[in-house]
Amino acid sequence: MALSFFSGASFIITIPSAIAVFAWIATIRTGRPILTIPLLYCASFVVMFTIGGVSGVMTASVAADFQLHDTYFVVAHIHYVLIGINLFGVLAGIHFWLPKMTGRMMSPRLGAWAFGLIFTGFNAAFLQMHWTGLMGMPRRIYTYPEGAGWGAVNMVTTLGSFVMAVGILVFLVDVLRSLRSGPPAGPNPWDAPTLEWAVSSPPPPWNFATIPVVASRHPLWEDRLDEGTGRSSLVHGPLLDRSKEALVTTSVDAEPQDIADLLWDSLWPFFTTLALSLLFTALLLRGWVWAGAGVLALAACLLGWLWPRRSLGLIAEDRR
Structure with missing residues (x-):
């Protein structure tokens, strides 16, 4: 069987x-x-x-x-x-x-x-x-x-x-x-069609200063393939504030609704990784006291990581 x-x-x-x-x-x-x-x-x-x-x-x-x-x-x-x-x-x-x-x-x-x-x-x-x-x-x-x-x-x-x-x-x-x-690569050394090849190499930390508007499957080849009904744009769109914002859209039609103000850079993910390492190492070695310490450290790191620091809200002005 x-x-x-x-x-x-x-x-x-x-x-x-x-x-x-x-x-x-x-x-x-x-x-x-x-x-x-x-x-x-x-x-x-x-x-x-x-x-x-x-x-x-x-x-x-x-x-x-x-x-x-x-x-x-x-x-x-x-x-x-x-x-x-x-x-x-x-x-x-x-x-x-x-x-x-x-x-x-x-x-x-x-x-x-x-x-x-x-x-x-x-x-x-x-x-x-x-x-x-x-x-x-x-x-x-x-x-x-x-x-x-x-x-x-x-x-x-x-x-x-x-x-x-x-x-x-x-x-x-x-x-x-x-x-x-090595010789400089330039933005698009492979003549690829997707958005990541539209920025410099290596890319800036925020990739795009504005949220790209994508009109087809191959944004960088639209003039060659003549696909889609419109044209993609990489320079016109909602402006991001030093890459710390993201556009919130409606679930069905993906219409712009809010601008979410994201958290700034944080060390809490790194500390969480250290706490997890301590916890699992202690479990492997059957060090129950250290495992308990790892659980407490993990709980403290998650609390610090998820603690609200900035509220989300609507941005009244048109940021274009």
Whole structure:
């Protein structure tokens, strides 16, 4: 009975996963992709996701799982799902967003070398584990008998892991080089369509001096796509007072109603984090006296954080 539920749950996972894969492919196919380093990582993410998903579906078959369970086939699957998906997605995000965060571009040449080494090393390291698992190599064992036939394949896995480590090192060198002497990024180095690319890099603390008026899904591409009935505006709208105000709108029609005066910068969130750290550390170590102190400190921090300091009200004048 337990195997039946496991198999059914594993098969159910494939449906939204397959939809996601086809949605990603269709998004790239229907657009005009430009071959940049972030796109290489994103496309590789889709490939890694597909390989990890297919190998996971194989274990959903109870008959196959009897053979694959606790072998290196499962190790390969979990690495493709966790490291392949997360690592390539995170590296794509860093390459894409670091220019906006720091105002400096990463090197395309170093980025290409890092991607090539990471992609090659990752697949050389973990793709072989499917084969060793099918050959019966068990996991969670620190040593194996000589002459089992896994030595050459495991050597390729070892070499691939070192190649991948070199790629990560090249990536880190590229990040450090970008922080120190990378070329200026400008507001929109990727020619992206969304609002965050309309401000300087790095952005000012308040992003926009006025609340933007958005008229389409791609505000920075409206003249090219001619979508929507109006035009977005980044300079006309309610003026924020040093970024400490927010517009309150009606729930149904989003009509401007109030201007909420937000709280100023505070250290209470930081103190709350320290109190939580004290509480959970004390619980892990079974230090009940310190846990009680953590509860009291947490209550004091929350009270100080949430204590009302400024009332919300209407602003009579037209602040435009």
